[in-house]
Amino acid sequence: MLLPKARGELSQALFDSLRSEPGDTGTLAQVRPTDRDDVQIALWAMYELHYAGFEDVDDELEWHAGGLGLRRSLERDFESELRARQPATTLAEPFAEALFAFIAEHDGPSIAAYVQRKADREQVLELLRHRSIYHLKESDPTAWVVPRLPTAPKAALMELQYDEYGGGDPNRLHAHLFALGLEASGLRADPYAYIDDVPVEILELNNAMSLFGLHRRLRAASLGHLAAFETTSSLPSRRVAQGLSRLDFPPEMIAYYEEHVEADAVHEQLAVRTICGALVEAEPQLIDDVVFGAFTCLDLEDRYAQRMLDGWAS
């Protein structure tokens, strides 16, 4: 995989610098970002250095001080923006029921309902291309959190992640199931094949997960994000599976969503009760960050859904 297309002056300067030897990032701090797309694609590319990297970027640059300095500056602004979007929230007791209720009370536009009943084949293919950016590395951002947890939530997170990664069987690894679904649907399954096509909302969704996963300070936000993600997955996955059947998508793609109906009915209980519940029991001061992570997941999904539904309606 090569670096994505630049989306503005900052990402252009960054990508030029990442391709150069030895990654001279000295003047990047003076480049003003063109817009949100420009910032988010720059941040996404810097995060990607910590996952699979790029063929046209030296692996050494993952830990280049200049690049990390720019990343940190963009992350600070991004985190402030995400926090500013969240209304003040205090969870009631008991924790698990309160977190479930907080997520259930959040009402947003539903892409799944649209896919189930109305979407045409082209719209679903567009959705799958966008979703491929995350689903082809499903659960990876959360894996960063494991070594940063106390004993009980660490064991609980591994219990969930073990299932996400196929329980030891590569044939059942969720990201691989999605890759099989993409190929069967006539789409590319190599990672980030469609990165140049995705809207800024998809970049924000992915960057928030990497931000939370890569900072120990934000471990609770990562797990709160996980809880909201899993809790809003089972029933929507069934709707998407039904929409895919209606449009005669191949069984491999349908199977991916059907797997998530049952898997995430388990995972939502684990994420809320045994993972986040155990975390806030061990570290009660982290409860607000759990809620921040959960809100961010719901809010960014809403923003993506609204953009797509508006675009499809026009």
Place this chain on the structure above:
Amino acid sequence: MTTEDHGFVHPDVIVCPGGPLLIRGEHVIEDADGVAHQTVRPVSAVCRCGKSASQPWCDGTHKVLPARDRP
């Protein structure tokens, strides 16, 4: 059995208030029609509300039921 050997409660079965029964490990569950289902994941969620479309497994349907109809 509840294991508490090393300081943590780690039950084999968890009753989720208003939701499913979580069971850890490999089991065969017989549904209401007498059909046997093998668990396929480290933890499985067995439907308690009776409304799941994936019997005997939970599919999250309990969350859209009125509170009085939840288990």
